[in-house]
Amino acid sequence: MNQAVQAAAPAAKRKPKETGVPDNQKYLHPMLAKNYGNWKYHDRPRPGVLHHVSHSGDEVWTVRAGTARQMDIYTIRKLCDIGDKFADGRVRFTIRSNIEFIVADEKKVAPLITELEKHGFPVGGTGNSVTMIAHTQGWLHCDIPGTDASGVVKSLMDELYDEFRREEMPNRVHLSTSCCEINCGGQADIAIIVQHTKPPVINHDLVANVCERPTVVARCPVAAIRPAMVNGKPSLEIDEAKCMCCGACYPPCPPMQINDPENSKLAIWVGGKNSNARGKPTFMKMVASGLPNNAPRWPEVAEAVKNILRVYKEDARPWERIADWIDRIGWPRFFEKTGLPFTKYLIDDWRGSRANLNASTHIRF
Amino acid sequence: MAKKMHDTPNLDQLESGPWPSFVTGLKDLAKEKDYVVDLLGQLEESYKTRKGYWKGGTVGVFGYGGGVIPRFTELKNEDGTPKFKDSAEFHTLRVMPPPGMHYDTDTLRQFCDIWEKHGSGLIAFHGQSGDIMFQGATTDNVQKAFDEINEMGFDLGGAGPAVRTSMSCVGAARCEQSCYNEAQAHRAVLNTFLDDIHRPSLPYKFKFKFSGCPNDCMNSVQRADMAVIGTWRDKMRSDEGLAKKWFAKHGMDELVNDVVARCPTKTFQVKELNKIKSGEHITSVAVSDTHGIEINNQDCVRCMHCINVMTGALATGTDKGATILVGGKSHLKIGGLMGTVVIPFMKLDTEEDVEKLVDLAQRTIDFFAENALEHERTGEMIERIGLSNFLDAMEIDVDPAMVNSPRMNPYVRTDGWEEEVSKINAKKKAA
Ligand code: HEM
Ligand code: SF4
Ligand code: SF4
Ligand code: SF4
Ligand code: SF4
Numbered sequence: 001m002n003q004a005v006q007a008a009a010p011a012a013k014r015k016p017k018e019t020g021v022p023d024n025q026k027y028l029h030p031m032l033a034k035n036y037g038n039w040k041y042h043d044r045p046r047p048g049v050l051h052h053v054s055h056s057g058d059e060v061w062t063v064r065a066g067t068a069r070q071m072d073i074y075t076i077r078k079l080c081d082i083g084d085k086f087a088d089g090r091v092r093f094t095i096r097s098n099i100e101f102i103v104a105d106e107k108k109v110a111p112l113i114t115e116l117e118k119h120g121f122p123v124g125g126t127g128n129s130v131t132m133i134a135h136t137q138g139w140l141h142c143d144i145p146g147t148d149a150s151g152v153v154k155s156l157m158d159e160l161y162d163e164f165r166r167e168e169m170p171n172r173v174h175l176s177t178s179c180c181e182i183n184c185g186g187q188a189d190i191a192i193i194v195q196h197t198k199p200p201v202i203n204h205d206l207v208a209n210v211c212e213r214p215t216v217v218a219r220c221p222v223a224a225i226r227p228a229m230v231n232g233k234p235s236l237e238i239d240e241a242k243c244m245c246c247g248a249c250y251p252p253c254p255p256m257q258i259n260d261p262e263n264s265k266l267a268i269w270v271g272g273k274n275s276n277a278r279g280k281p282t283f284m285k286m287v288a289s290g291l292p293n294n295a296p297r298w299p300e301v302a303e304a305v306k307n308i309l310r311v312y313k314e315d316a317r318p319w320e321r322i323a324d325w326i327d328r329i330g331w332p333r334f335f336e337k338t339g340l341p342f343t344k345y346l347i348d349d350w351r352g353s354r355a356n357l358n359a360s361t362h363i364r365f
Numbered sequence: 366m367a368k369k370m371h372d373t374p375n376l377d378q379l380e381s382g383p384w385p386s387f388v389t390g391l392k393d394l395a396k397e398k399d400y401v402v403d404l405l406g407q408l409e410e411s412y413k414t415r416k417g418y419w420k421g422g423t424v425g426v427f428g429y430g431g432g433v434i435p436r437f438t439e440l441k442n443e444d445g446t447p448k449f450k451d452s453a454e455f456h457t458l459r460v461m462p463p464p465g466m467h468y469d470t471d472t473l474r475q476f477c478d479i480w481e482k483h484g485s486g487l488i489a490f491h492g493q494s495g496d497i498m499f500q501g502a503t504t505d506n507v508q509k510a511f512d513e514i515n516e517m518g519f520d521l522g523g524a525g526p527a528v529r530t531s532m533s534c535v536g537a538a539r540c541e542q543s544c545y546n547e548a549q550a551h552r553a554v555l556n557t558f559l560d561d562i563h564r565p566s567l568p569y570k571f572k573f574k575f576s577g578c579p580n581d582c583m584n585s586v587q588r589a590d591m592a593v594i595g596t597w598r599d600k601m602r603s604d605e606g607l608a609k610k611w612f613a614k615h616g617m618d619e620l621v622n623d624v625v626a627r628c629p630t631k632t633f634q635v636k637e638l639n640k641i642k643s644g645e646h647i648t649s650v651a652v653s654d655t656h657g658i659e660i661n662n663q664d665c666v667r668c669m670h671c672i673n674v675m676t677g678a679l680a681t682g683t684d685k686g687a688t689i690l691v692g693g694k695s696h697l698k699i700g701g702l703m704g705t706v707v708i709p710f711m712k713l714d715t716e717e718d719v720e721k722l723v724d725l726a727q728r729t730i731d732f733f734a735e736n737a738l739e740h741e742r743t744g745e746m747i748e749r750i751g752l753s754n755f756l757d758a759m760e761i762d763v764d765p766a767m768v769n770s771p772r773m774n775p776y777v778r779t780d781g782w783e784e785e786v787s788k789i790n791a792k793k794k795a796a
Contacts, residue, residue: 041677072390158382
């Protein structure tokens, strides 16, 4: 190829190869590929380690370690080195950003654990531990966050470090954090979610320029937003008596300033469960609010979460998730034991709310 | 060597403590990259003021309408120039992971090399939708990074009103509870909708998730517009050796209190061996010389609890497949919704079976595209039009497994009752 053609080539834009979701076969540890769909049972020889046995008699040990989720390339390369040294150059991640190394030789388990912990990766997160928090993006990368995500997670996991590395909870504990009420973090045994307490402050100068007003009006769950003329320019106004401060109007309309350093608080929710085990999946319920958004370590939030975990650990029976535990002891006792105040704001009044009221005389005294 | 670091007294406090620190990671990157020095500067400002400073915009790669999350700084000086100029553009590439999130280290190292060259060097494994998130590239570098990632055989995921990136559990690769080939279904479905992933034009987002069994490790029931959750129809399997081993270790108290008492339908019983029934629907296994377990599988709701507790002693059946639920979503706008059953059971053993799932997915998305209001998820759409209307349109027969209970109010016109009954009877006869 002559020089001229080569120089011209980059001008023609590269068409993407729409390859979609890649095949995972070549990424599987050889023993997983060999025994695909043929596993018989597993046990957990120690926290952080799963031992799976195949119908063929093959066995594998999985060592699970916590990560920061947002990782720098040096950390990822370090994990790759460990994967090369112990796990046939294969790793996998769990939905909660833990990394897993699979070995076919039991003798590799102990040195692998030593190596991981030497480099600061805690081994744990299996069975009835408190596993890594499902977290979102926060100030690092989202355009609407009321708080950070990675910092909250780091602060909390520092406090829950021992519980991650042990299996001492009644059942598994899944945590999540969400930096707005959209709740990207999802349902969890305990969730920490931003809860705004004041209606958005509208930046009227910006509305005229950037907002598609009908979209914003339509987005409000309680129809609190109306088009209005402000200072002779088309803008919006909020019926502050109706507004319940959900922040739904903010993503489509950045002038709807909902985030506030003081008035955007944190709420704690408990009892979410995705699994069908025992009872049906459950949504979590708000049990506390008004916690300060106290960066960089959110000590009040950590205290509140640790308190709930402490009571749950003492009081729940084996295999009770937080939702199962509260089903047994009832909400009055939950509030009594955790010392959390039950305020009027915790009585549901959204659509379908009557289903959440006690329509019986079932009361524990 | 990069430029001098900004003071970050707040972020510094996130370097102490035993859990791996993303701040330490960022600082390591900042040693080489001005880009990350300024990112830390802006993040510190957020910690100080407790405000976010990113806004969206339009950045993409040639040929696609989505998959890149644009971020421009809003932290400006009085004259409108960015306060932290080197990280003024900090876009994310959402890249779809392989099923089960397995990787070889060569692939991860290539990701690192590409992102060292074109991006910040910060990668998140993974986002809540499942994407590998390559966080932080300038507008100019987005295309270069994508081209190289794409040449490796990886593709962008969804963003905006599009089919979104999906996740499947470890499943068949390493889990005895797996009831179908999650990876196969995941790829077959997602790769059918590449156009809807890459060129957002639906009323709103549409998410698929694939869990191999009712433990639903992918949290699909509350997050997926279409959740594919593995299950089985026949008898649970049992293994006497493992059952006796379990009992020897755990004893009668645990068997009674942790398993019998927690079976949601109370179909799980412990009995003296000579009283245990046998029969077409009975799973039974001895746990000792005197006692055994009896499960009437017709009353079992496949909740997984007893199997989770006594893994191997009890196992899923062999007539496996999946239950399909539609309409799960989080809070916005009407409140959180769980998915609801639309297909109680479908086989997923063969390619033809998987084709049927793909076809169902296709018809669901077509219906969603035509009938949902703007910014309405499937769950909200179904709540608005009623499940029966959705099923009618999808030509799916109603089934009592779709409801918690029949209706509790008389506010319905039933003048088509006889017609419906005769249709059901005609179908029964034809079957
Ligand atoms: C067009 C005819 C009617 C309509 C649309 C209608 C509608 C309603 C509605 C919406 C309620 C409230 C249900 C609730 O508590 O949520 C109600 C309650 C009630 N209606 Fe009617 N109704 C009608 C005729 C009648 C008639 C003719 C009677 C009696 C002679 C009647 C007796 C009652 C009673 C006793 C209640 C209270 C039930 C309770 O709260 O336990 N209704 N009706
Ligand atoms: S929870 Fe809200 S603020 Fe946080 S990442 Fe998701 S959308 Fe952004
Ligand atoms: S914050 Fe929520 S309730 Fe208030 S105006 Fe915005 S969308 Fe409506
Ligand atoms: S969802 Fe079921 S099959 Fe999949 S990993 Fe979890 S327990 Fe195993
Ligand atoms: S899987 Fe079936 S038998 Fe076992 S606990 Fe659940 S409902 Fe009971």
